[in-house]
Amino acid sequence: MRHTPVFELTDPAEVARLVRENPWATIVSSTSNGLIASHYPVLLDETAEGLVLLSHVGRPDERLHEWGSHEVMVVVQGPHGYISPGWYDANPAVPTWNFVTAHLYGVPELLGADENLRVLENLVDHFEDALPSPRRMRGTLENSAYADRISAGTVGFRLPVTRFTAKVKMSQNRPPETVERIVTELEGDGPYASRDLAAEVRRANPEVFGRADG
Template structure:
């Protein structure tokens, strides 16, 4: 990722917020055969492990992705992407300008630790509960006897892992190089009904700039 100090995101708390709000991750491995392998899975924070200055994630891959990634044998790059979208120069002012793309993303690196079947099942439970808890009638992976038997079959088709992040690079590009009046116009367009409207990106820009509003 291109290093731009004014857009750099360096605080662990902001990275964990980004993960919590955007749990769909891209996993990238460079295998011993020299191949690049990419997969996509949900991740959640393991906040029972490590300290406040450490980022630890848990998830799983479906077999045979663990073999394709050679999971646990070398470093894994895990990419989290937050709100993003096109920014038209017509939203700036009358001066000549080029369009851009606002975004927030993090590249997290570490060597995965493979989990036992028992711990993998607990992680699968947590993953399901994490997303189902928001629903009025949550469906649980494990609970009744029938579901427990089903979960035991599911765990045989997956490999759980824990990733302790050893380093990360993150960027939060939200028009910080523009004056406040331009930022407010951009937010207004993103909150509108045009072809590039994006309320989630508008909310992220408000957070970055400390702008209040709807």
């Protein structure tokens, strides 16, 4: 990732927030057969010190990635979108793309069958909790038996993050009046409107909008 000090994100708490709010991740390994990439949801182990990811992969991804023998990179990306130069001032300008992303590095630890099942249950509960009638993985005896069979085709992992690089590029290098116009456009109804991205621009520019809660 290109190093740009003004956009550098170094706060582990903000990286943890990024993972919590954007759990769909890309996992990349450099293997003896070349680069391998897979895509899975991840959760934070909230009981651990530091950043620790929990999830699973479907067999045979754990072998394709050659997990346990080398470091992998997990890419997590938050809201992003096109920023038109028409939202700036009258000076010459080019468009850009605002985004927030993190590259997390570590060596995955493969989990046993029982622990894998617990991770799968936690994943299901995490996403089902938002629904009015959550459907649990072990909500019924029939569903529990089905989950046991399906889980045999997955491998759980725990990934302690040993280092990360992250960037939050949200127009911090623009004058306050320009940042305000950008947010106005993002909160509007135009083709590039995005309220999620607008919220991130607000969060990244506390000197313009005040400091975000949390």
